[in-house]
Amino acid sequence: MSSASHFSLLVVDDEPDLRTLYELTLLREGYDIETAATVEEAWAHLKDRTYSAVITDMRLPDGTGLDLLRRLEESGRREKAIVITAYGSAENAVEALKAGAYDYLTKPVDLKQFRAVVASALGRGGPAVPTMDPSTLPSENGTPAQPKSPKPAAAPAAPASNALRRMAGRSAAMLHVRALVEKVARSMAPVLVNGESGTGKELVARAIHEISPRAAQPFIAVNCSAIPEQLLEAEFFGYRKGAFTGAAEDREGFFQAANGGTLFLDEIGDLPLSMQSKLLRAIQERSVRPVGAVSEQSVNVRLLSATHKDLGAEVHAGKFRQDLYYRLNVIQIRVPPLRERLEDLSDITERVLERIAHDAGVSPPPRLTREALQHLSRYAFPGNVRELENLLHRAVALSGGETIDVADLGLPESEMAEPFVVEPDAFAAMAVDEPPLRFPPAAHAVPAEEPLPQDLAAYLDEVERDILARALERHRFNRTAAGASLGLSLRQMRYRMARLGVNVGGDGVERE
Known part of the structure; x- marks a missing residue:
């Protein structure tokens, strides 16, 4: 191991013995370490230099780790923060993640897990000193990290996200979703994606993974509603040979397959209560025990989940564990249904048709006529974007040409709503030579503008x-x-x- 490290860490804890333990553990990994015993002492260090990460205890003599997190956030600092909380204080852990912490640890701290979390925060795959100069890695605010001794190296371009590009639309709702995706991708905080079936919840999860530091690691997507209840534990945690009839060899579960990367649990609301308790333990302990095994295995997994259900109501009905709900719902992203963002219809159909044409090897991609797009805009889309994609696949097959008209869509008039106002520039790219089109007003008139509140x-x-x-x-x-x-x-x-x-x-x- 090289004696010099380009990673500098600030450890904040008021207990000298623990401070020394953390310092010795991290020094063996090749990091440069400085320590502080209070919030003010830590902030004095931060005024003098920039660190790769800050590791802070929750309880300090002159405040809390959350106070330090808020100062880092308000000052636009780039350091990632890891918070150490008392055992079982789930609420503190959730508050820390919401306040911007990269991750958290619970006391008594497992040193192996401690090293793994620090390495993950620094973008390292293991305990070895990095071969890449971290000064080439952009920080969260876009400025390069400051190395202790500069090395000439070009900054690598951030990897593009196919999933993020597929999230078409310029509506306020989708701009908000994309902004949240880019923000939460930087941390380890669990994310709950909520939305109706067919809105693209898995696409949001994939986008979070693809622009996160874990992009090069596995992304494992699991449909919780599709696994028989009696197989859930074996599928999630794996099993050992001979654990049950038919277990002819050892097999990894979803957690082991996603180790180092991201585990996406779709339709998490459909998990039975018995499995919810086991999942909660795996999240809290960051370890799993395969069926038939004696000991647990540590896992390093970023957990994302999704549901079309109202989990708050499920908790009240006794169908979902409240403690698991709080663990999963640290950050929530709501994906709007298509009917709430029909202004994105033109962008979405164009993007879907391009993808269909590319997969079929057809050029140029077919396009909708003005009348066809107007017809689509009057449909409620109960199946959301997934239904639109299926509809366009069928329309492309039926049209057989470069344009798709109303008849190719196959939507019965009985299912269509009254026409509504759409701005003409939404169709400008589709029919440049034709005069602007304005649809008749909707049956429900837009109410008069309400006065703005004075306070x-x-x-x-x-x-x-x-x-x-x-x-x-x-x-x-x-x-x-x-x-x-x-x-x-x-x-x-x-x-x-x-x-x-x-x-x-x-x-x-x-x-x-």
Whole structure:
């Protein structure tokens, strides 16, 4: 192992023995280490130099690790942060991830896991000193890392994401989804992708993986609803030879296959409760025990999940574990249904037709006539983008030419809604020589513009106060269930109720 490392780490802990243990462990890996015992001492170090990562305990004499995270975020610092929390304090771990931490560890810290998490944060595949100069790697804000001794090296271009390119559309909703994808790809925080069937939830998960530091590692997609319940444990965690009838050899599970990369659990809401508890343990302990094995195996997996269900309501109904819900729902990305972003229809159809033509070896790709696109825009698309893709595949086969007309779409008039207003430039690329087209107005007229509130903060507080009160009433003033239905933890629910002066039930009894 080389004696010089281009990775510098700041370790923050008020316990001298633990500080020394972390320092010695990391020095053996070839890192440059500096230590601090308080938030202010850590910040003094950060003012003087730039580090590759900051490792901080949650509880410090003059504040918390979250205080340090917020300072890093507010100052636009590029250091990745790893937070060490007390064992079993899941809420602190979730808060740390939401505050921008790359990952977290629980006490007592397993040193093997400690080294693996640090290596992952620094983009290293193992404990060896990197062969690539980290100064060539762009930081999160786009500026190159500052090496201790400069080396002339060209910065590699960031890998393009096929999944991100396939997320067509310029609507505000899709711009928001893409911005979230690019932001959450930098950390290890679990992401829950929510949306109706056919909206492209797996595409979002793939995009997160493809622009993350784990892009070169495996992406394993699992449809939880397609696996028989009796096979779930063996499929997820693997099994040993002879563990059950038919187990003729050792076999890895999904977690082992995704080790070092990303595991995407689609339709997570369909997992039975018995498997949910086992999945929760695997997430908390970062280890799995194959069926028939005696010991557990450590795994390093970024977990992404997706569902079309309202998991908050599933928690209230007793169909989904609340603790697992909080673990999975650290960051939520909602993928809008196609009917909510029909302004993207032109972009989506163009992109889909290009892909169909490419797969079929056809050039140029077919295009929709103005009338065909107008016809599509009146359809509700219950199957969302997946239904649109299937419809266009059929239309291409039926048309047999370079244009697709209304008759090729095969949509019965009985399923079409009333026409609505679409801006003419949405069709400009399809019919440049034709005069602008304006559709008849919709059956439901657009309401008159409402006046803007004079005090926005007070207006938003009143809206939030009303939502909290209605949620509490609906759940019989049970704050835990009401908060879960809104995607809030009990702690967040308490804070909002106290800030807005929302009282619990009229009987004065506070029910958790």
